[in-house]
Amino acid sequence: MKSISIKQLLRLRLAPVMLLLxxxxxxxxxxxxxxxxxxxxxxxxxxxxLVHGVSGFDSILGIDYFYGVRNALQERGAKVYAPxxxxxxxxxxxxxxxxxxLEYLRAATGKQKFNLMGHSLGGPxxxxxxxxxxxxxxxxxxxxxxxxxxDFADVARGIVPVGGGTEALxxxxxxxxxxxxxxLSGNPSYAQDALDSVTFMTSAGAAAFNQDFPHGQPGSRxxxxxxxxxxxxxxxxxxxxxxxNALDIADAFLLFTxxxxxxxxxxxxxxxxxxxxDSLGSRYNxxxxxxxxxxxxxxxxxxxxxxxxxxxxxxxxxxxxx
Numbered sequence: 001m002k003s004i005s006i007k008q009l010l011r012l013r014l015a016p017v018m019l020l021l022x023x024x025x026x027x028x029x030x031x032x033x034x035x036x037x038x039x040x041x042x043x044x045x046x047x048x049x050l051v052h053g054v055s056g057f058d059s060i061l062g063i064d065y066f067y068g069v070r071n072a073l074q075e076r077g078a079k080v081y082a083p084x085x086x087x088x089x090x091x092x093x094x095x096x097x098x099x100x101x102l103e104y105l106r107a108a109t110g111k112q113k114f115n116l117m118g119h120s121l122g123g124p125x126x127x128x129x130x131x132x133x134x135x136x137x138x139x140x141x142x143x144x145x146x147x148x149x150x151d152f153a154d155v156a157r158g159i160v161p162v163g164g165g166t167e168a169l170x171x172x173x174x175x176x177x178x179x180x181x182x183x184l185s186g187n188p189s190y191a192q193d194a195l196d197s198v199t200f201m202t203s204a205g206a207a208a209f210n211q212d213f214p215h216g217q218p219g220s221r222x223x224x225x226x227x228x229x230x231x232x233x234x235x236x237x238x239x240x241x242x243x244x245n246a247l248d249i250a251d252a253f254l255l256f257t258x259x260x261x262x263x264x265x266x267x268x269x270x271x272x273x274x275x276x277x278d279s280l281g282s283r284y285n286x287x288x289x290x291x292x293x294x295x296x297x298x299x300x301x302x303x304x305x306x307x308x309x310x311x312x313x314x315x316x317x318x319x320x321x322x
Contacts, residue, residue, distance in 0.1 A: 033076050042314035043077030045322055046113045046138040047105065050082040051098060052292075053120025054197055055177065057185040058084040066119070067293040072307045073314050081105060081114075086190040087178035090200035091121060091209060093193075095128030102129070102136045113138040115317050117310075119292050120268070121201060123147055123236070123276065124209055130232045131213040138322045139233040140216070140277070141313060144266050144291040147236070148273035149206030151261040157202050171195045206273075216277035227278040233322065234277025237309060239286030242267035244300040254287045266291065280313070 033039035052058065052065040059082070064070055070080045083101040085094040102114055115138050118126035123145020130137040146153070174194035182189045199205050210217055216225040216234030227234055242258035242265060243251050254267025264271045266288040274282050285303040289295060293306040 037076065040077040042073045042311060042318065044079075044115055044314055044317045046115050046317075047079040047081060047109065047111055048073060048115045048117060048314065048317075049098075049102070049105070050080065051085065051094075051116060051118040051122035051126050052082070053118075053122045054201070055087050055174075055181065056120075056122070057087065057181050058082045058187070060181070060184045065292060065294075066310075068297060068307055069293060069310050072311060076311075078314050079109075079111075084182070084185055084187040085125065086192060087181045088174055088192040088194040088197045089190070090193070090196045090205075091124035091128045093196075094121070094125040095132065097190075098125060098129050099133055099136065102133070106136070112136075115139045115141070115322055117141040117143060117313070118145060119143045120288065121146055121197070123274075124200075124206070124213075127213050127215070127276070128209075130230075130234075131215060134230040134232050137232045139235065139317060139320075141235040141237075142274070142276045143236070144238045144269055144274055144286075144288055145236065145276065146201045146206060146269055146273065147276045148210070148270075149203040150201050150269050150273070151203070151265075152257050152268050153198055153201040153205075154203055155260045157198055167195070218275050218279075222272035222275055222282075224275065224279045225277050233320065235280055235313070235316075236274060236276040236278070236282075237280040237284070237313075238269070238271060238274030238282040239266040239284040239288075239291060240264035240271040240282060241285040241300065242287050244285055244287050244290055244303070245298050248287075248289075248295055248298045250289045250295050251287065254289070258287075280309075284309075 050066045056065045073080050083098060085097040106112060113136060116126035123142030126140045130140045171194045175192035178192035179189050215229035218225045242254040258265050258267040261270050268288040271282045285300040286306060290299045290306055299306055
């Protein structure tokens with residue numbers, strides 16, 4: 001009889017254990033949610049649709065604009081989608097693109113409504129969709145949104161002379177940037193219009209838009225608006241810190257841009273201008289990019305993780321039957 005070495009004996013004894021561990025961990029890798037967690041905690045009745053802001057994208061080289069948000073919500077039951085809309089355009093044009101996307105999702109999934117979450121210019125974009133097609137929308141959540149415009153857009157529009165060569169040069173550069181972003185994200189290149197986009201985000205542009213789409217508009221400065229209009233529930237949250245982490249390479253830029261804004265701001269939008277509908281808070285120590293968990297998840301060390309806000313909102317929507 002052939003003798004068995006101690007090493008071989010150990011392999012034989014450990015084989016069943018290793019097999020069980022392999023099955024267990026591979027199951028966890030696919031399901032992600034651990035057995036002691038509520039794996040349907042974020043499973044809303046209607047899918048969540050994340051709408052990016054200006055100069056944004058759905059995903060580039062595997063890096064999502066809403067960094068880590070989709071995975072964080074999907075791992076505990078949520079269905080999450082992120083359309084790519086024009087990088088440089090106003091909320092009217094972008095809103096129509098989102099409507100087309102929702103019509104596609106309705107046909108593909110059978111779901112009749114969707115929970116829209118829009119960051120920055122994505123906020124008014126989602127509000128446009130709710131105003132034009134409330135039958136497609138269960139809720140709107142605006143995140144660090146330019147709901148009343150941006151002082152930075154006012155300043156930028158004032159610096160560049162209207163109708164001059166400088167305006168054409170700046171617009172051309174931004175439009176080119178938008179085309180590059182669409183190309184890198186693997187989406188067809190939309191017709192970019194940076195001038196319309198920036199003009200829309202001025203205080204005057206936002207005021208004109210709000211006259212046409214007032215649903216959820218706060219009744220007072222930094223206040224709250226109607227939480228439900230035409231069957232659509234409105235929420236918002238935001239931040240008021242432009243500098244949040246020394247390791248975040250975006251902070252220096254946002255500190256610079258935030259310096260031209262009156263009052264506490266996230267580097268691009270004043271705190272009170274972010275309010276809409278049921279305000280869930282606008283004093284988070286988060287800048288404009290922290291709101292979407294960028295750059296790569298770096299945020300204020302002593303503030304709530306941005307992903308937690310999205311998780312809490314998914315729970316809130318679920319409890320509301322949305």
